[in-house]
Amino acid sequence: MEVEYTEIEGLVIIRPEIYRDERGYFFESFSQREFEEKVSKTQFVQDNESRSSYGVLRGLHFQKNPFAQAKLIRVISGKVLDVAVDLRHNSPTFGKHVSVELSEENKQQVFIPRGFAHGFIVLSDHAVCQYKCDNYYAPDYAEGLMWDDKQLNINWLLPDEDIILSEKDKNNPNFDLNSVYFESKKSKN
Template identity: 60%
Template sequence: MMVRETKLKGCYIIEPKIFNDSRGYFFESFNQKTFNELTNQNVNFVQDNESFSSRGVLRGLHFQTRDHAQAKLVRVIKGSVLDVAVDIRIDSETFGEHVAVELTEDNKHQLFIPRGFAHGFVVLSDKAIFSYKCDNFYNKEAEGGIIFNDQDLQIDWRLQEEDLIISEKDMELTTFKELFI
C-alpha cells in the first residue's frame, strides 16, 4: 500500500497493492494496523456506508458537527467519481481549500478524509457504487453542508451544472462564507 498526503494536512490518497493474474485480481482494501501506521493516525472506523448512483448525481458537500464529526475512508467499487474534500477546520493553514480526486474501479484508489472536512462526490461514469467507512456514527441533528456551487470554493465538478442531479435538500445548503466567515 502506498499513501500520499494531499495539499490538505491529514487528507491522504491511498493506493493499494493489487495482485492480478489470469483469474482476476486481489487486494487488501483495508488493514487497521497498516492504515494507522502509514497515515500516523489512530482511527477506529465504526460504520460502513454504500451508495449506488447514476451519472451526474452529486452528493454533498456534507459534514457532521462538533462531537459527531466524522473521518471517512472512501472508495469506488464500480464506476468512477470525482471525490471532493473541503477543509473546514478554522485554525488550519488550508481552511477553505479543497482537493478533488478521481476514484475509479480501475485505479482502486481511496481517499482518507479526517474530521473537520466537508465531503462530496459526483458520478462521472454511467453508474457508480461508492463505499465509505466512518469513524463516528451519523447523527441527523449534527448535519451540516455547503452548497455544491459555492463561488468562493470554485470546485470544478467536471460536468455542466445542467447535467447534475442534486437532491432538493442539497440544493438548499448554504454558502461557505455564511457558515464560517
C-alpha cells in the same frame, strides 16, 4: 499500500498493492494495522454504501461536533470525482479543497479526517461507493455547503445542466469565510 500526502494536512490518497494474474486480481482494501502505521490511528465504527447514476452530486456534507466524522472512501463500481473541503478554521488550508478521481479501475481510496466537508459526483453511467466512518450518523448534527459556492470554486468536471441534486442539497448554505465550522487541533494549544 502506498500513501500520497496531499497539500492539505491529514488528507491522504491511498493506493493498494494489487495482485493480478490470469484469474483476475486480489488486494487488501483495508488493514487496520497498516492504516494506523501509515495514515491515522482512526477507529472506524460504521460502513456505508451508495449507488448513484451519472451526474448525481452528493454533497458537500459534514457533521458538526461532537459527531464529526473521518471517512475512508473507495469506489467499487464506476467512477466519481471525490472532493474534500477543509473546514478547520485555524488551518492554513481553511476553505481549500482537494479533488481526486476514484474508480473501480484505479482502486484508490481517500482518507478525509474530521473537520472537512465531503462530496462526490458520478462521472460514469453509475457508481457504487463504499466508505468507512469513525463516528455514527447523527441527523441533528448533519450540515452541508452549496456545491457551486463561488468562494470554493470547485470544478465538478460536468456541465451544470447534467448535475442532479437532492432537494436538501439544493438548499445548502454557501461557504462563509468568517464562520468557525471546526477548530483545528493546533488552535487549542
